[in-house]
Amino acid sequence: MDAVQPATVPPVRDAAADRLRPGMTSTAGKRRLSRRRRFSRARGKGAAYRARVGNAASPHRARQGDRPERSATFQGGGVGGDALIWRVERACAAAWPARVAHRESGWMVGVSGGGSRRSNSASATAPDVALDMPTLHAIQRRYRDADQPTIVRLTDATQAAGALLDAAGFAAPEGRTRTLLRLPAGHTPPGAVIVTAAPDAAWRAARQRLSPSSAADHAAIPSRVTAPAAFARVMEGAHSVAIGYAALTDGIAVIESVATDPAARRRGHASAIVAALLGWAARGGAAHVALQVEEANAAARALYDQLGFATDLYGYHYRRSARCPTFA
Known part of the structure; x- marks a missing residue:
């Protein structure tokens, strides 16, 4: 999808200044002028935001025949992109729950046994969750105690943790999966x-x-x-x-x-x-x-x-x- 160019919004005329009569220097008059100028500036910013959003193709707009419009991958961008991604992450975890879920510094550590990677892996639970070596060691202890291999699940939003996993000797990525909406x-x-x-x-x-x-x-x-x-x-x-x-x-x-x-x-x-x-x-x-x-x-x-x-x-x-x- 082509990048959306910021919309050019015409300057907002200061109507409050036009209405200020010559010689109007009272405190009340100045306060009214200040309030009107703030409102005018806010209105101009709002118009710019609406223009940007209006020009962007909505990834959820229905086509004829009830078929959504094709959209590029969200990379945490777009209107509401981050919030929607993490809502979907939580919903997917609830739809495919682990037998036991431990918490380690913002990471959910699923332990279930069997062959499902999703219910036997560690996943970040929020966009601001990082992975450091003490947290990784805590995750590894959980899996060692369960006699299972350590598997860390990284989304597009948590790719920064990949460098730490490289340094810790983790294998190359496997099981690449897309989330469709x-x-x-x-x-x-x-x-x-x-x-x-x-x-x-x-x-x-x-x-x-x-x-x-x-x-x-x-x-x-x-x-x-x-x-x-x-x-x-x-x-x-x-x-x-x-x-x-x-x-x-x-x-x-x-x-x-x-x-x-x-x-x-x-x-x-x-x-x-x-x-x-x-x-x-x-x-x-x-x-x-x-x-x-x-x-x-x-x-x-x-x-x-x-x-x-x-x-x-x-x-x-x-x-x-x-x-x-x-x-x-």
Whole structure:
């Protein structure tokens, strides 16, 4: 997206000075003049701000057909960019919660066991959180005590910590992932989509069957969600052939775990799941809907682009400790 040039605002004429009659030198008159000049200057600044914002393409403005306008990645910039990023971060953490979450100087240290990096990594919780060596050592102790490798998750907003991880011998970045955003939409779920407020036995069985490599830990994570949630599955006959869920936190609905049986792909089932969850989010009052997809998964990114997730909000990756730390 091209940089937005500051708008040129015509000078604001000092109308108060025009209305000051010759010889008006009283204290009250001077006070009125001062107040009017301050108001005029503020009005001029406000016009400049509105002009800048008005000229910028909104990343959330809906296109025809309820498809948001494509936007460049937020890098902490834009109107409300930082605040929205951290709201989405908190909502994503609530939608994919760790079994145990420790706090270390503004970093959330997730310990869950199993193979999920997101629920077994340390993430910053606010934009002003830095990573220094004492904090890194505290994080490493948490994972050493849990007999797990130390994994630090860095977003676009926390890349400065990468130099410290380099010095500490952490491996190269892995698992590059993008966070995509769109507006909710009042879709009506297709009749074949079943939506429940909790993961029932059929949903859990489908989750384990569709994710066999990580069945145990990935099946446990949705059961830990405490935020309002919707669990959707598509039926073909007596079988669940596609699943997904969404959780709503602070006006952000996060879609997770969309999966389709390989034998039932290219039949629109994933689209039906997402449509049902978008409708649930709209009815629940969500302001935005987010999901996270691996950067290298071109097929999934193309699908989500077709489904309107055209705003690339921010990315993240993981850094894994390449050696076991020793402490004095």
